[in-house]
Amino acid sequence: MPGLLSKPAPPSEDKRWRIVEATMRRNGYAPHALIETLHSIQETFGYLDEASMRYTAASLRVPLSKVYGVATFYHFFALKPQGKHVCVVCMGTSCYIKGAGTLLETVEKEYGIRAGETTPDGEISLLKARCIGSCGLAPACVLDGVVAPKVTPENLLERLKELTGQPAAAQKNGASKP
Numbered sequence: 001m002p003g004l005l006s007k008p009a010p011p012s013e014d015k016r017w018r019i020v021e022a023t024m025r026r027n028g029y030a031p032h033a034l035i036e037t038l039h040s041i042q043e044t045f046g047y048l049d050e051a052s053m054r055y056t057a058a059s060l061r062v063p064l065s066k067v068y069g070v071a072t073f074y075h076f077f078a079l080k081p082q083g084k085h086v087c088v089v090c091m092g093t094s095c096y097i098k099g100a101g102t103l104l105e106t107v108e109k110e111y112g113i114r115a116g117e118t119t120p121d122g123e124i125s126l127l128k129a130r131c132i133g134s135c136g137l138a139p140a141c142v143l144d145g146v147v148a149p150k151v152t153p154e155n156l157l158e159r160l161k162e163l164t165g166q167p168a169a170a171q172k173n174g175a176s177k178p
């Protein structure tokens with residue numbers, strides 16, 4: 001009985017969504033169409049933003065965290081800002097209550113960037129999302145496509161430093177001089 005299920009509305013009136021819609025329809029709105037759908041959005045709009053990922057998640061009935069995972073794991077997908085590493089801080093209600101605001105502030109301060117920006121050296125792009133569908137793991141982040149559960153400011157900075165290959169601030173070497 002196709003056609004009776006209500007489908008989510010595209011993020012805007014833009015006719016280009018019909019192209020994306022056609023890709024999903026061709027695949028029967030099956031979850032396995034995820035990558036192909038994201039490709040279609042990227043080709044059509046040039047990048048994937050939060051609205052397009054929410055739309056994809058709802059249309060294909062896959063968790064938003066999975067869409068973020070795929071979108072941030074593959075380098076050919078652009079989320080507007082394009083740093084080498086991507087840190088998405090979930091600012092949805094559950095995560096917010098559990099301190100997501102502090103997580104975001106911590107990264108902003110440490111790297112001198114705001115959400116939506118990339119560090120001048122191109123290492124880290126910082127993004128925020130509304131809810132990535134992993135509320136049980138709040139506060140959650142997605143780091144290079146991997147969901148990080150129950151994040152604290154300290155371990156978030158540790159992980160970012162690991163990703164960028166920089167030593168954690170806590171591990172300063174006492175350089176021995178001759």
Ligand code: FES
Nearest residue numbers: 090092095134135
């Ligand atoms: S509010 Fe963060 S995963 Fe749902």
